[in-house]
Amino acid sequence: MSSASCSIPSVFEDPLQRVVFEEIRGMGSIDSRRLRALLPARVTNRGFPDFDLDEFLAPHEVTEKEIGQLFESALQLLDRSHPDEERRPD
Numbered sequence: 811m812s813s814a815s816c817s818i819p820s821v822f823e824d825p826l827q828r829v830v831f832e833e834i835r836g837m838g839s840i841d842s843r844r845l846r847a848l849l850p851a852r853v854t855n856r857g858f859p860d861f862d863l864d865e866f867l868a869p870h871e872v873t874e875k876e877i878g879q880l881f882e883s884a885l886q887l888l889d890r891s892h893p894d895e896e897r898r899p900d
Contacts, residue, residue, distance in 0.1 A: 822883070826853075826858055826861070826866075829853055829856045829857070829858065830849070830853055830866065832856075833849060833852045833853055833856065834849065836852075837849075837852075846863060849863060850862075850863050
């Protein structure tokens with residue numbers, strides 16, 4: 811499969827971020843306490859033995875542009891995971 815046919819939002823080019831996303835998505839609807847309890851072991855089992863959830867969630871300074879890019883990436887992922895649904899008007 812060529813990279814042109816399967817573009818990945820830049821935020822998910824980092825393997826750890828991609829694994830965290832996949833694990834959260836894989837758990838489906840789950841309350842935040844349970845997510846915080848389960849996520850570290852699941853990420854560790856995926857090959858990141860030094861994963862620290864508190865460090866991962868620590869605030870990082872980002873620019874407004876980076877926030878916009880992240881938001882657009884999330885919308886693209888939602889569009890791909892629900893291709894038959896129309897996006898609501900703004």
